[in-house]
Amino acid sequence: NAGVTQTPKFQVLKTGQSMTLQCAQDMNHNSMYWYRQDPGMGLRLIYYSASEGTTDKGEVPNGYNVSRLNKREFSLRLESAAPSQTSVYFCASSERGDTGELFFGEGSRLTVL
Amino acid sequence: LAKTTQPISMDSYEGQEVNITCSHNNIATNDYITWYQQFPSQGPRFIIQGYKTKVTNEVASLFIPADRKSSTLSLPRVSLSDTAVYYCLVGDGYNFNKFYFGSGTKLNVKP
Numbered sequence: 001n002a003g004v005t006q007t008p009k010f011q012v013l014k015t016g017q018s019m020t021l022q023c024a025q026d027m028n029h030n031s032m033y034w035y036r037q038d039p040g041m042g043l044r045l046i047y048y049s050a051s052e053g054t055t056d057k058g059e060v061p062n063g064y065n066v067s068r069l070n071k072r073e074f075s076l077r078l079e080s081a082a083p084s085q086t087s088v089y090f091c092a093s094s095e096r097g098d099t100g101e102l103f104f105g106e107g108s109r110l111t112v113l
Numbered sequence: 114l115a116k117t118t119q120p121i122s123m124d125s126y127e128g129q130e131v132n133i134t135c136s137h138n139n140i141a142t143n144d145y146i147t148w149y150q151q152f153p154s155q156g157p158r159f160i161i162q163g164y165k166t167k168v169t170n171e172v173a174s175l176f177i178p179a180d181r182k183s184s185t186l187s188l189p190r191v192s193l194s195d196t197a198v199y200y201c202l203v204g205d206g207y208n209f210n211k212f213y214f215g216s217g218t219k220l221n222v223k224p
Contacts, residue, residue, distance in 0.1 A: 042215055042216045042217050043200070043214040048211060056211070059213065098143070098204070099162065100144075100145050100147040100202050100203070101159055101162055102149075103159070104158070107154070107156055
């Protein structure tokens with residue numbers, strides 16, 4: 001039982017490059033989330049998807065796009081990476097989106113040079 | 114926008130009970146209060162959740178006063194392995210599915 005799986009775990013980009021972070025969950029959850037965590041800081045919500053086919057902005061959506069490909073998968077894309085996007089990115093899912101019981105992946109560490 | 118406020122850090126010794134309080138003055142009627150634990154280089158892990166009064170599970174208790182403007186996570190008899198960052202989480206108040214983490218409390222458990 002894998003839970004929430006994120007790929008890649010590590011990535012180094014140059015400024016201006018693009019990339020997509022992949023997230024998949026095998027718990028049949030309806031809601032999925034992307035958070036970022038900067039060193040020594042709490043998590044900030046980038047985007048979330050309440051259900052398949054819907055997405056909405058969180059606190060810090062600028063510079064990112066998301067796709068809820070199907071119920072299992074929720075991807076995060078950086079179209080033109082900037083050093084300010086250096087962070088650890090966490091994907092999470094929830095069966096009931098209204099309660100806040102989230103299951104997190106292990107994170108993807110992104111460095112933008 | 115329901116934001117949370119927690120102490121930045123706390124120290125404790127093994128075997129002691131630890132209480133971490135979170136303030137959420139603007140919590141909405143429908144919001145649950147959820148606590149997470151995070152170790153370095155790992156994703157947050159769910160500890161406990163409640164709506165009002167007291168909730169207890171095998172690892173922690175959660176106390177919520179009647180006005181729900183704060184909550185207290187209680188960890189009984191902590192050990193070195195409880196050294197971690199603890200976050201409380203509440204909802205957006207207007208949009209279901211939208212949740213905000215505070216800055217968290219770094220708990221240091223000493224031998």
